[in-house]
Amino acid sequence: MSTLPPPQDIVVFEHVIRSRRSVRKFTGESIPEEVVKACIEWGTLAPNSSNLQTWMFHWVRDEGLKKQLGPACLGQNAAKTASDIIAVTVRPNIWRKHARWNLEHFPRKPMPKIVEQYYSKLTYLLYGTGPFGILAPLKWLFLTAVGLRTAIIREPLTPIGRRLWAVKTAALACENIMLGFRAHGYDTCPMEGYDRNRVRRILKLPRDQYIVMLIAAGVASPEGVYHEQYRLPTEEVVVRH
Numbered sequence: 001m002s003t004l005p006p007p008q009d010i011v012v013f014e015h016v017i018r019s020r021r022s023v024r025k026f027t028g029e030s031i032p033e034e035v036v037k038a039c040i041e042w043g044t045l046a047p048n049s050s051n052l053q054t055w056m057f058h059w060v061r062d063e064g065l066k067k068q069l070g071p072a073c074l075g076q077n078a079a080k081t082a083s084d085i086i087a088v089t090v091r092p093n094i095w096r097k098h099a100r101w102n103l104e105h106f107p108r109k110p111m112p113k114i115v116e117q118y119y120s121k122l123t124y125l126l127y128g129t130g131p132f133g134i135l136a137p138l139k140w141l142f143l144t145a146v147g148l149r150t151a152i153i154r155e156p157l158t159p160i161g162r163r164l165w166a167v168k169t170a171a172l173a174c175e176n177i178m179l180g181f182r183a184h185g186y187d188t189c190p191m192e193g194y195d196r197n198r199v200r201r202i203l204k205l206p207r208d209q210y211i212v213m214l215i216a217a218g219v220a221s222p223e224g225v226y227h228e229q230y231r232l233p234t235e236e237v238v239v240r241h
Helices: 010-019 033-044 063-072 077-081 092-105 113-127 136-147 159-183 196-203
Strands: 055-060 084-090 187-191 210-218
Touching (some): 010 159, 033 084, 055 159, 063 077, 063 196, 077 187, 077 210, 084 159, 092 113, 159 187, 159 210, 196 210
Antiparallel strands (some): 055 084, 187 210
16 A cells, blocks of 8 residues: 555645745634644654654743743844744754654564664764764774765764754754644744743753754734845855756
8 A cells, every 4th residue: 555645735735835934923812722733743644863852842821921022032022922832952962762663563564674673773973973073084984984985974973963863853843833823823923032041941951952943823913024035136145966
């Protein structure tokens, strides 16, 4: 039986894509909880490297916490008027635990040998850097030597590189969430303007979690979109090879 998805309605999809805007002000009207839950779940369905799912989604609906997040988000109207705020974070160092989880929960039984080897051995080469990145120089030497003979994945090399790796896939989840709200008729604003330390304290985030962005969601106010959408000409950003 084919696992490919059935054809979808392109017209509807394009409408969702083109009508998504970063809304800077909301009416304050609440979004039904089941809608927020669905959008966050769609976020968890985003593609992610090696299915290691290093993301976390902190759903903020509590009025007291939202009131605290407003100043921490530099007083942005999107934060102060949102029905819900979703703080998307990553835990780059959780990859070992999730590699073991994949070994236990892989859906095909018996597990293909190549999959078992990947999660039990290769992930340690790909994502391991040793305590405080101490193995990074050795890893660089090894990958450089192998790379002289064949194509090979060369990153992440350091703990900072591993954080970047985790942020990439979390960003894909953020887009799923925002498009999900738009498909339900609600709007969002992805926020990077915030005081990281204050947000961490307000949400009591563990030290191993790094904030990717905060997503404000709600019912768009008429003043929430400041201007028409515009982009660089396509030929400026698309290179055909």
